[in-house]
Amino acid sequence: MPIKDDRGVYEIQVRGLPTIDEALALQEPIARLLCPEPEHSGPCDVPWGFTVHGDEQSHTHTLVVGIYTEGTRAANLADGVRSITPDKSVDVAAGNSGNWATLVEQFQIESNPSSHSSSC
Template structure:
């Protein structure tokens, strides 16, 4: 598999911030079904909401290889039934997530 990096899994078309935020818990359970597990999450993640013009967008930022990011995107799409767009993320926008990764696993490549 490729090197891990920051990816955004964007869930599009939510009618409101409230609707976008309502997906956080189900997506969190999808990514980390055992909340009290030992060690780091298999796929480190965080969520935020953005207005992308045509409605609110829940952005699930993850650190994973491109292959794993695509799999996560498909799983999120299947769960939500919404349009899901995968794009590279800017590590500077997700400093807390990147710092968590560094503490748990070491520095990101590159």
């Protein structure tokens, strides 16, 4: 399904990771892609978070990066993740906002001009 350019929750999924440790090790380089300066002032341009899913049948793991942004930007960020993980399958799709409620809440808080003193 093509990505729409609506603002919302998107998931970038890095599939086929053999261990949970490998999935967790990818979090830091992907976080630096999303937020190159972690000590910046103000909110991140794109609210983001991580989770890991395991597949008992294939004994592999998927690192899921939840982001709240426009579809085009989600696709561009997925390309950046592909550059970090060139030997892995990386997909991007619309996510369920109920699974990423904190991202939606973070965007709503940070889009209020009076609340721009926090960082990601």
